[in-house]
Amino acid sequence: MNLKFCRFDGWPQLLMAVLLCTVASANPTDSTEPCDESQFVCANGHCINGHFRCDNDDDCQDGSDELECILPGQTCTISEFECENRKCIRKWYVCDFDNDCGDGSDESNCNYPDVPCGEDEFRCSNRRCIPTLFRCDYVDDCRDRSDELDCIRG
Missing domain, CATH: 4.10.400.10 (Low-density Lipoprotein Receptor)
Incomplete structure (x- = not known):
């Protein structure tokens, strides 16, 4: 009709x-x-x-x-992840080893696969692998600060 x-x-x-x-x-x-x-x-x-x-x-x-609806009390759409700083990013950017939020909240509480690290890589506490050269460089490359722990700095 x-x-x-x-x-x-x-x-x-x-x-x-x-x-x-x-x-x-x-x-x-x-x-x-x-x-x-x-x-x-x-x-x-x-x-x-x-x-x-x-x-x-x-x-x-x-x-x-x-699709792409914002629910009451929500700032991001249903296809987005709301960062702790209220920024909205696409859900597929969560736990992708990249700090898309800018505050690290899209990389916190991630269960990365238990894949062996390469010969020249460091295993982070969150199971992420980073180049060994990135360890103890004053940058939180692991996104859990484990690459900056137990460092001997001179």
Whole structure:
């Protein structure tokens, strides 16, 4: 059902119009016409009422109206990781051996695989391997400071 204009006269008709227009706007239209500014364009090309975006209901029937949503009390989207400093990074950057957050929170509490380190590598406490040259260089290369412990500095 594609109702472009919902207009009825009288109280019973008005109630029916509200019900019909709400149902019609909640369901995606199969129109090839572009969506208007009050509508959300689904990935499949359908248009839905903009109010139905990010309502935890798949109104587009392809899930696109529920992607990249910010939940109440949240600053990052569902596909992002919120750093301790409130910065948002993509989830796949978490535990990738790179301090993407800038505060190290995306690399803390990581369970790195127990892979043997190479001949010229140092095994960090968190099981990460770093070049031996990076040990005791005043830089937290392990992201857990274990490469800067027990160093003899002269």
